[in-house]
Amino acid sequence: MFKNIIIASFLYMSIDFGYSQSSKTFKEIGVMAGPVFFQSDYGESGDFENYINQNGFSIGVFYYITRINSKNFGKNLKYRLEASYMKSQLQHYGKWVDPNNKEDFANQLRAMRGSVSTKNLGFQVEYYPFKTDDYCRFCVLFNPYVSLGSQLSMYTSEISSSLGPFGTPETTPLKFSNSRNATAITGSFTAGFGVRYKFPNEISALIFDYRLQHYYSDWIDGVNQDKKIYPENKSNDYSTTFNFGYIYYFE
Numbered sequence: 001m002f003k004n005i006i007i008a009s010f011l012y013m014s015i016d017f018g019y020s021q022s023s024k025t026f027k028e029i030g031v032m033a034g035p036v037f038f039q040s041d042y043g044e045s046g047d048f049e050n051y052i053n054q055n056g057f058s059i060g061v062f063y064y065i066t067r068i069n070s071k072n073f074g075k076n077l078k079y080r081l082e083a084s085y086m087k088s089q090l091q092h093y094g095k096w097v098d099p100n101n102k103e104d105f106a107n108q109l110r111a112m113r114g115s116v117s118t119k120n121l122g123f124q125v126e127y128y129p130f131k132t133d134d135y136c137r138f139c140v141l142f143n144p145y146v147s148l149g150s151q152l153s154m155y156t157s158e159i160s161s162s163l164g165p166f167g168t169p170e171t172t173p174l175k176f177s178n179s180r181n182a183t184a185i186t187g188s189f190t191a192g193f194g195v196r197y198k199f200p201n202e203i204s205a206l207i208f209d210y211r212l213q214h215y216y217s218d219w220i221d222g223v224n225q226d227k228k229i230y231p232e233n234k235s236n237d238y239s240t241t242f243n244f245g246y247i248y249y250f251e
Helices: 002-019 048-053 104-111
Strands: 024-039 055-068 077-091 112-127 142-161 182-198 204-215 238-249
Touching (some): 024 204
Antiparallel strands (some): 024 238, 055 077, 077 112, 182 204
16 A cells, blocks of 8 residues: 555656646755664564664755645645665663573673664655645744655664674574674665644744654664574564754745
């Protein structure tokens, strides 16, 4: 369903841009930044401490296009093209790394460290249910929205251990013996919501954007255990991001 929505949006832009003679195109540019929480095979799934501590930052630029025709079709939609960068530090948290556990497996988990960074190019469709017109200098608008999109990501993963070179039996838990440092490309699906506030008497706005990004690969963090042996490793890597940004409206 989500893929069909994205395809339909691309078709709409192509048809409307090519054939509508009575429509207007509005453009905006902006910057954004905020914390990212990366969820992967590090740590205990469902543990709040694990969720909070697997964090990093995200920064990016984006470009909006809004196409409104004579019948006001499209006034509730904005199309966002963007480029962004994300980096997160990773570590094991939860009951399996309890300081009182002196087993080799627990010691190796406590010593294991990781990092992941991604460079992203993507497209997002935003739907504003209450949008009327935010392209006037004297409008004051506080508009929520929901979004769907897709990203192409180049990721780099790095794994190390404070016990020594990672990958040896002395430093590496058997469960993570197939882990690897890598740089590769994958896709992802995004969904989110946000709100923008347009300054009075200005042609600029502030934006808050929450996003869930689900990758099409489980190798983003460099770790991917065999799901038949370790059924707890049941989902691909994903991240949640809270971005704050500034938007400038072209006149």
